[in-house]
Amino acid sequence: MKLYITGGGTGGHVTPGLAIARYFEQKHPDTVVRFAGSERGIENKLVPREGYPLDTIEIIGLSRAMSLKGVAHNIKAAKLAVAAVGKAKKLLKEARPDCVIGCGGYASFAVVRAAQQLGIPTVLLEVNALPGKVTKMLAKKADRVLVCFEQAKELLGGGDKVVVTGAPVRGEILAADRGKARARFGLKEEDQLVVSFWGSMGAKYMNEHMAGTLALECKNNVAYHHVHASGAAAREWMPKMAEEQGADLQNHPNIELTEYIYDMADRLAAADLVVCRAGAATLGELCLLGRPAILVPSPFVAENHQEKNARALEQAGGCSVLLEKDADPETLFHAIQDMLRNGEQLRQMGRNATALAAPDASEKIYQEIMRAIGVHS
Secondary structure (H helix, E strand, O other), X not given: OEEEEEOOOOHHHOHHHHHHHHHHHHHOOOOEEEEEEOOOOOHHHHHHHOOOOEEEOOOOOOOOOOOXXXXXXXXXXXXXXXXXXXXXXXXXXXXXXXXEEEOOOHHHHHHHHHHHHHOOOEEEEEOOOOOOHHHHHHXXXXXXXXXXXXXXXXXXXXXXXXXXXXXXOOHHHHHOOHHHHHHHOOOOOOOOEEEEEOOOOOOHHHHHHHHHHHHHHHHOOOOXXXXXXXXXXXXXXXXXXXXXXXXXHHHOOOEEEEOOOOOHHHHHHHXXXXXXXXXXXXXXXXXXXXXXXXXXXXXXXXHHHHHHHHHHHHHOOOXXXXXXXXXXXXXXXXXXXXXXXXXXXXXXXXXXXXOOOOOOHHHHHHXXXXXXXXXXX
């Protein structure tokens, strides 16, 4: 079995592909997987770290600006796309995959389009409630389009080849045990843990506000535990900013500021409350673990799809949504306090999130990919 997985730009377009790769390897130990992405996306860190080869293709997204600069950008993007499809065809002829799987983001366009032109089976995975432009452009000629929300299926026109599977989840999330995780971190039954992060690269605006929130927690001597991951971009300046605003982290060991949470599965499993963005992959993990959350959707993503994701979960009672424009340090601080004070609300929110979980998503995705391959064999 040979798979060629493409997607990138953000972790939400990369981690689902990694989860699919690992699941296929469990099913077929002889599976050979290659990835393709852009030259400057997060995939350049995540994919090699997982031990997979990564082919890079130069391609850029389209600008929505109607200015001369925006038009010039789009002309360049169109030229790069044509060249990228040509390069992708050469890569595919060398790799000879049984299937190409597109996980979203403009980085996936060239490879999936090239595969469709070469007659290679293609499967698209759309993890967001609002399908992205790349998915919309490629869906008509794809063998399967796998989605995580009923809303996405309707927006893509429905039909037999658009299948609701849920988002694939990493094996370590599936295996995480709350009791063992809390014991590992020395948490007693009455202890409360908050875990917060804004994505693998961090978010400057929200990290600035979180610095103030951490300072307020120190000043108010909060009893709960709080671990915040700043991301690589804020690892140097954020601790200084927090200290300037009154965070005395050395004398408050229950409040931890770190660059990255490497044991995220256990941290999430142990958490009583999670504060984060609203990427679909993250939401899938929160639902599977049944973790209540305060979601602050990024307003800087295509077609505001993170807020659409968050609102879908909020409507089911599985989270609380706080828009970035309202998420100042004091508001964040009080939102965390209010939720932690109401244990029953937290538990009910966790139960509501669990009801939306898709623990068999990886198996469903596997089956649909195998069906797509079967049609071409």
